[in-house]
Amino acid sequence: MPFNRPYTTGNEIGYASEARLARHLSGDGQFTKRCHIWIEERTGCAKALLTHSCTSALDLAALLLDIKSGDEVILPSYTFVSTANAFVLRGAVPVFVDIRADTLNLDERLVEAAITSRTRAIVPVHYAGVSCEMGSIIEIAERHNLKIVEDAAQGIMASYKGRALGALGDLGSFSFHETKNIISGEGGSLLVNDPELVQRAEIMREKGTDRGRFFRGEVDKYTWQDVGSSFLPNEITAAFLWAQLEHAERITAGRLANWNRYDEMLAPLEQRGVLRRPIVPPECQHNGHLYYVLLQSDADRSRVLSELKQHGIGATFHYVPLHSSPAGLRFGRTHGELSVTTALSERLVRLPMWFDLSEAQQQRVCDALRAILLS
Template sequence: MASEIIPFNRPHVTGGEQANIEQALKSHHLSGDGAFTRRCHQWLEQRTGCAKALLTHSCTSALDLAAILLDLKSGDEVIMPSFTFVSTANAFVLRGAVPVFVDIREDTLNLDERQIEAAITSRTRAIAPVHYAGVACEMDPIGTIAKRHDLRIVEDAAQGIMASYKGTPLGAIGDLGSFSFHETKNIQSGEGGALLVNDPALALRAEIIREKGTDRGRFFRGEVDKYTWQDVGSSLLPSDLTAAFLWAQLEDAGRITSERLAIWDRYHAMLAPLEQRGLLRRPVVPGHCTHNGHLYYVLLPPGTSRGAVLGKLREAEIRAVFHYVPLHSAPAGIRFGRAHGDLQRTTDLSERLIRLPFWIGLQEAQQQRVCETLGAILGR
């Protein structure tokens, strides 16, 4: 009898989404910034302490908005890891800026803060740390460097909702932060994202850019008698139907995070013997970082064929996957960006990383099967 397929991801639904969408339909307000959008904004602001939260179509849109807010010019530079999704770089490239790729840390796979200062030039305008797997970058030294060189910080916290650094929520540490609510994320609405504006001086302009460059928000608050074109902008508002779906998830964010952390902890315990045997390396979470159980990855030993391991897992009906192809080695990365140094750790670690199946509802027996199968493959 064939084994049951263990998929890599199954989007979690709380059960309250449909009722919320029906309520939005009855309200006859389906476009952006309706009642559910306002609830989501309030939740995000209260949870993170940011000056203003703004829902967007995606984390990509949130980063696009952040890049516009920075007033980047052609040739300006933004420092970021190469080990990230393309959106981190695209947002700045679209403004004419140059991504400067810096190597990652061996432990957390996050931007190596010790490499940042040497990558700064007279054209550097910002640093874009990416909190990989919901584990925080070292934001204190990054903040010190940014202050010393008068740089902005844009946190790519796509994977970071409900995680924190020394008690401060991710996304709420830099000048700007971004979340993703894609279906692969802990809190999801199919597609969706949010910009967190932590510098109050940027809040009004962020609202204007998001609303097609108009002061429509001020008009509806009664602050002006009509709204007009004020600035560059785009239509970055998700519908209130998307926000209605998201609201059910945000209301349940505590339980969702607890369940994901339980799954993460089980993997971590089950895989400890394989790490002790030198067959893999488990994730590292520094003690001052509170993660959110976003994903569970393992690093294979040097020289191990990741493709062969993934192929054997697939034969066993286990859908594990790799992650980012480093941007500095991608055709567009070579064309639009530049690498600082040889980025040897980025290349090495990215080629050895495997993400294991992870979703709410994943059973302990299924995790046991994943770990035993992986151990058998690596032990040969």
């Protein structure tokens, strides 16, 4: 049983053929526009812009905020490398802050003490599609005149107090990588929530030109206006994504059903004290992106993963904390001891999760995990 199995709705190839027949295969064709409108209407962001990946969206966000050498950006160490890389590429220093023990998200109580005169932005990462405590983070950012860039790579169709993830900060980002809920193989989107940044974001995404304004008839020619690069995905990618977005409600409902089934099946093991299930605060509506368990502190995770593999089950760990990596030590610095990050990262096991995972498959996973942990 694999860890992930990409789901297709059945319309992906047909829409790709439509794009081919329309003879528009480069970026910003009809399918890209449909995706932009869907994201804008679903999240309430001022402007959505498809990108090659969530990594590209974060790169564009750092460029858009004029992040420069010597600037500092606050983020959790427990995240994917792209969260830090986007700002390191601009010369900034990632300042790693510990995570909360319940959600594994950036601990908002530690953020303000990490701010210095060089801090430019806070980058909350919504782990497993469960929101960070955005109310507190927004208050801190406003108090210190800082920007917020949401890494909502795992957060599409999830919300905080009824507001869509990715649309709470100044900028946000989604991932459509094949391991995510809504996919296009590779792909992502920048969500621009500050209206004052919309025009510049469009220019930077189009290699620093005002090409978008030209095609809308707002100028009679386009030319180089600002720094930028090519962040546009091709129209085949957008066509594939549109086939997914059309079914986003159904896909999310299916994943939540699987998540809830895991949660019910594993409750007895939590009661036995051999693992901890995920915790979702009441103000957070998650999207069933992934299901993980935290083993006891004295458990041998490598043994557990190895024995699950022997049962034919593709469970896995997750991030190696960035502050302990060679590049993290070289480019970043820590604020505090990050003891929660270190401890929980070594205990976490992700279980197989995809849209049409069956109840029988989930039962098989839970039975194997039970046998291993109680042996």
